[in-house]
Amino acid sequence: MKKNIAVVGATGAVGAEMLKALERRKFPVGEVRALASERSAETKIGFGGAEITVEELREDAIPDVDIALFSAGAAVSRKFAPLFAGRGCVVIDNSSAFRMDPRVPLVVPEVNPHAAKKHNGIIANPNCSTIQMVLVLKPIHDAAKIKRVVASTYQSVSGAGWAAMEELTAQTRDVLDGMPARPRVFPHRIAFNCIPHIGAFLENGYTEEEMKMVNETRKILEDDSIAVTATTVRVPVMRGHGEAVNIQTEKKLTAARARELLSGMPNLEVIDEPAKALYPLAVDAEGDDATFVGRIREDVSVECGLDLWIVSDNLLKGAATNAVQIAELLL
């Protein structure tokens, strides 16, 4: 029953959380191998009370494991995921490399667990912003059929890795001290600023991050008739993404009915008591495996619409936790 696991990109912000999620969720691990680039090789990482030495990821030394969790960027996944899969291992890939590949399932376990069964050695973990949104869209779509979604995101810097988190901290100190901000990871100053630019710009004026929300949502909900548009914005928050989401449905849902449907969704918590100023916040979601939804109200601009606010820890449900949950489906 125990599975041998490799984590590729083990020293990154998501990789570190993948190892913690395996421990926290008591995944039945046999041997655990931690892999990373040459630069991080020989680093020691604690796991299960012991210490693992990080190994260099090399074509001529693909480890023999049952499941490999990848979070080392799309280029690494494109090159190495097929090599791991070729050795009979199942790769759960957190990069964008295979997400829209029709042969690769794109899975959020609470939403489309059945899809995971049809894999050919690779299962893709969706984009962080998409995961937390589809958890909310799923029960609404089942009950009232979603026609269109307009999403605006408030994304924390941790989605861009350790260096981005360090940049926000250092830059914030500099700005408070009256020093100039020196952007390196982000294209502009992120301290006390919002940047409407995540991922590269595409021909149609959208960013890659925005089109991920458009395309991945349809694939996961298995319905290409759902129209989605998104504007994705980086905000000076360390961890946890917020999303203001407007949903138009075919059938009318009252706010009360929507709250009821959302409360029935596993790993989704409704926090929606305006009178007590209770709604989801990034600082409260940090470190939690759940996704949180609130500000649920009937849209005053259309007959059948809802407005709501979703928050989740982008390194957990948005990445590591969802990947480990996919691994749990394979047990």
Next chain:
Amino acid sequence: MKKNIAVVGATGAVGAEMLKALERRKFPVGEVRALASERSAETKIGFGGAEITVEELREDAIPDVDIALFSAGAAVSRKFAPLFAGRGCVVIDNSSAFRMDPRVPLVVPEVNPHAAKKHNGIIANPNCSTIQMVLVLKPIHDAAKIKRVVASTYQSVSGAGWAAMEELTAQTRDVLDGMPARPRVFPHRIAFNCIPHIGAFLENGYTEEEMKMVNETRKILEDDSIAVTATTVRVPVMRGHGEAVNIQTEKKLTAARARELLSGMPNLEVIDEPAKALYPLAVDAEGDDATFVGRIREDVSVECGLDLWIVSDNLLKGAATNAVQIAELLL
């Protein structure tokens, strides 16, 4: 030709900018009177190379001026604006007290300057988030008729005054130093966090700030058929509001045509060169009287729609500058 001016709330974040805007825009001022609560009376404020002593705002000492710029909250406006207007002065009120009063014009000078002429002694300055949005909506509505708008805001703390700006600074230092955040002005921690709650909550689940965007937009554009919904969010930015706005129109507009129309709007600057990572940013808009728009693209989710991103300094065009521009209409 010179006008005697009173600024009510002269020591507040917006009041201070009103005085600066009168100077910067070379408004033909005669005497300038600065008024505030008892607490701020006797403070000295620089104006035009001289010094003004702040006077206490009192019912039995309404100054004899031509124009009064109010920014001291709705309660003060409700009580004092009619007293000023009763003495033949024109009040330009930055609070929400009279905005939806059918006898009071609600004016953005580039959008509906004609409305200012029909005043009965009071002209209302719209909400900051509304002003920067209608500057963009106006040319699009004229060319293609707007059916529906979905707005999500990224609002800086300065909209809540000096104390809010100090809270963001102090709290950010505390959090960086590993100390607990102590919220006072905001209902929750604002340092490295986003709060989807601006203004009081209403029966329909929206906040006051959100319903201002819904109702004021229709009044300024003089078209109740425009459907608007909004989610307003406070972000840890000092000055400058961002807005992700989705617009559905009756007629199709290409992104190129929209860019052309927006470029023709006075005091609105198009910054839209994705290839160079150029789009509006709060830190660039700070201190500027203009409003900035970018990320203009055709919405992939509908036949006739646009997505775009608007930024403006909420203390300037969102408050002080717009108020002084209304005063200029009265000359």
